[in-house]
Amino acid sequence: MDQPAxxxxxxxxALNALILVWLTLATARVRRKHMVLIGDGGVARLGRTMRGHANAIENIPVMLVLLGFGAALGAPAIAIHVLGAAFTFGRAVHAWHFTHEQAAQWQRATGFGLSVVTLAAAAIGVLGQAVLLL
Structure with missing residues (x-):
């Protein structure tokens, strides 16, 4: 067992869970401000915040599963760190974009790009490790 991995x-x-907490609280704050209990109530700002939160929910669990399986299959800790740090930075930048009413487009593009590239790299790495061990 590779304890460092x-x-x-x-x-x-843990870091990505904190990003999810941040997005949850941001969504709750906008809901409270506009008094919307369910859905987006037609409030564009709430729809934007909810979409950022949903995107994180769609991507973070898959990456965490891949990092865990990568560690279990013997990936070196440095590989987990490189992929995990790039993904987490991407998710934080993406969350920043969606939690602010006016945000630069580069934040969304950078966050999306880092998330997709690291997710694909982790998937290919875990697939390769799994095939080698079969």
Missing amino acids: YAAASLYA
Whole structure:
């Protein structure tokens, strides 16, 4: 068992969980401001914040599963750190974009780009490790 790789995967799980907490609180804050309990109530700002939160929910769990399996299959801790750090930075920049009413487009593009590239790299890496161990 590669304890440093598991520790690295755990670090990025915790950091990404904090990003989800941030997005949850941001969504709740906009809901409270506009007194919307369900859906977006036709409030564009709430729809934007909810979409950022939903995007994180769609992507973060998959990456964390891949990091965990990568560690379990013997990926070196440095690989987990490189992928985890780039993904987490991407998710934080993406969240920043969606939690602010006026945000630069580069934030969304950078966050999306880092998320997709690292997700694909992790998937290919885990697939390769799994095939080699079959």
